[in-house]
Amino acid sequence: MNLYKLGKLVCSLVFFPLYRIKVVGKKNIPKDGPVIICSNHISNFDPPVVGITNSRNVYFLAKEELFKNRFLEKLLKSVNAFPIKRGMRDRNALRKGLEILKDNHTLGLFPEGSRQSNGVVGEGLAGAGFFALRSNAEIVPCAIIGPYQKFKPLKVVYGKPIDMTEYREQKASAKVVTDRIMEEIRQLHEFHRKKA
Numbered sequence: 001m002n003l004y005k006l007g008k009l010v011c012s013l014v015f016f017p018l019y020r021i022k023v024v025g026k027k028n029i030p031k032d033g034p035v036i037i038c039s040n041h042i043s044n045f046d047p048p049v050v051g052i053t054n055s056r057n058v059y060f061l062a063k064e065e066l067f068k069n070r071f072l073e074k075l076l077k078s079v080n081a082f083p084i085k086r087g088m089r090d091r092n093a094l095r096k097g098l099e100i101l102k103d104n105h106t107l108g109l110f111p112e113g114s115r116q117s118n119g120v121v122g123e124g125l126a127g128a129g130f131f132a133l134r135s136n137a138e139i140v141p142c143a144i145i146g147p148y149q150k151f152k153p154l155k156v157v158y159g160k161p162i163d164m165t166e167y168r169e170q171k172a173s174a175k176v177v178t179d180r181i182m183e184e185i186r187q188l189h190e191f192h193r194k195k196a
Contacts, residue, residue, distance in 0.1 A: 003078035004057060011048040018150055023053045024192065025158035030138050031055070034101040037158075038128050038181050039142035040121045040189060041110035046144055047081075053156045056106040061093060094130065101135040111178055111185075119147070121189050124182040129174030132164055132181070139164055141181060143188035157192045159184055 015021060029035065037058065039050055047060045057080060064083040067073040076082075084093035100107050109131065111124030121143075132139050138161040145155040162184055167177050 012052045019154040034137035035106040058108040060108045121186040124178040126174040129177030141184035
């Protein structure tokens with residue numbers, strides 16, 4: 001068993017009972033081909049939660065500072081995380097993300113860039129739109145409805161893939177595409193929060 005599968009198993013054994021995780025719409029995640037999962041961001045626990053609530057192996061971007069610790073660097077790389085510089089255009093990270101999608105893997109993104117602990121879905125950065133436009137990946141919106149409280153339900157909702165055909169044909173801007181993705185996440189969040 002590789003470290004990714006081991007990490008996924010351990011996180012599943014901890015997070016599912018601790019946060020009573022309920023998953024909605026898992027069938028909306030394509031079983032093969034390139035996929036970008038775009039989620040709102042409310043906690044540092046979001047990456048492992050997205051990782052354990054779908055059947056794909058997910059690659060995540062993580063802030064570069066985390067990789068300065070040698071032990072943490074090895075751990076993060078073993079669970080498919082790779083570094084990105086915050087506050088600037090990181091060509092290496094963008095190239096790595098596109099390579100992952102070209103190889104038919106799954107890229108996990110949190111377009112807001114930083115955590116929103118107030119329960120509101122914030123504005124997204126252009127990076128998500130960049131990956132959506134520069135690849136043929138299916139874009140799956142995801143809403144994490146918290147907060148993370150022990151033994152209280154946490155809901156993870158996956159929406160249907162967003163049709164990118166028109167945006168790609170018209171060569172829309174990355175920000176326009178990100179805004180469209182964020183709107184889908186926002187709608188999922190609002191609808192399922194009311195049902196919670």
